[in-house]
Amino acid sequence: MQERDPATVFAPFNVTVRDGRELLVREIGERDKAGLLAAFNQLSADARYTRFMAAMRQLPEAMLEQATHPSPEHEFALVAIATENDAPAIVGGARYAAAPGSDACEFAVTVSDDWHGLGLASQLLRVLIDVATRRGYRRMDGYVLSSNTAMRRLAKRLGFADTPCPDDATLRVVTLALQASGQ
Ligand SMILES: CC(C)(COP(=O)(O)OP(=O)(O)OC[C@H]1O[C@@H](n2cnc3c(N)ncnc32)[C@H](O)[C@@H]1OP(=O)(O)O)[C@@H](O)C(=O)NCCC(=O)NCCS
Numbered sequence: 001m002q003e004r005d006p007a008t009v010f011a012p013f014n015v016t017v018r019d020g021r022e023l024l025v026r027e028i029g030e031r032d033k034a035g036l037l038a039a040f041n042q043l044s045a046d047a048r049y050t051r052f053m054a055a056m057r058q059l060p061e062a063m064l065e066q067a068t069h070p071s072p073e074h075e076f077a078l079v080a081i082a083t084e085n086d087a088p089a090i091v092g093g094a095r096y097a098a099a100p101g102s103d104a105c106e107f108a109v110t111v112s113d114d115w116h117g118l119g120l121a122s123q124l125l126r127v128l129i130d131v132a133t134r135r136g137y138r139r140m141d142g143y144v145l146s147s148n149t150a151m152r153r154l155a156k157r158l159g160f161a162d163t164p165c166p167d168d169a170t171l172r173v174v175t176l177a178l179q180a181s182g183q
Helices: 030-042 045-052 061-068 120-134 149-157
Strands: 012-014 020-026 077-082 089-098 102-111 138-146 161-165 170-175
Touching: 020 120, 030 061, 030 077, 030 089, 045 102, 077 120, 089 120, 102 120, 120 138, 120 149, 138 149, 149 161, 149 170
Parallel strands: 102 138
Antiparallel strands: 012 020, 020 077, 077 089, 089 102, 138 170, 161 170
């Protein structure tokens, strides 16, 4: 599952969102620390809560460090960068991490409030699904607040099943079986 071969190398690419604007999507890295912090600071309190499932006023340094240094073996993370202004800005991010002891991975996705409803999260999640499939994962899960209708609808549209979380009535688990092409 963790083997890397040339077929699983990820090359940066441009995406166009529904209003015609273009973004660069690439893997996250050390150089994104300041940009990620700026993106976090611009998120609404609501968006922070739905993403982290906790009231987060600040992004702790340890989380920033971890977010910008995903383990190549067990994690994969993307940023979407708006390049239309002089200063490029991170306006979206998506990641998955391996669920220990299984062939599943768990995703999370966030889009800056100003970029909602343009199909960006859908595009990022599709890329995550493709990469996770090519890297041998068989299932992708997400833990989503029951009240997060935007995320639940998006997941359903991409084919995820949406079921109650056995341990927590405020959460739903969205699950997608991943199948390599030809299987
Ligand atoms: C949930 C979240 C990631 C969605 O991001 P987004 O980029 O706005 O999502 P999308 O644009 O792909 O989809 C949202 C809507 O746009 C619509 N849309 C997307 N692409 C479209 C297209 N090409 N044409 C028409 N409509 C489109 C979708 O139909 C969807 O509408 P719906 O709410 O009726 O389903 C975003 O709200 C967010 O970051 N929230 C805070 C963090 C969070 O909750 N993360 C999830 C926990 S992991």
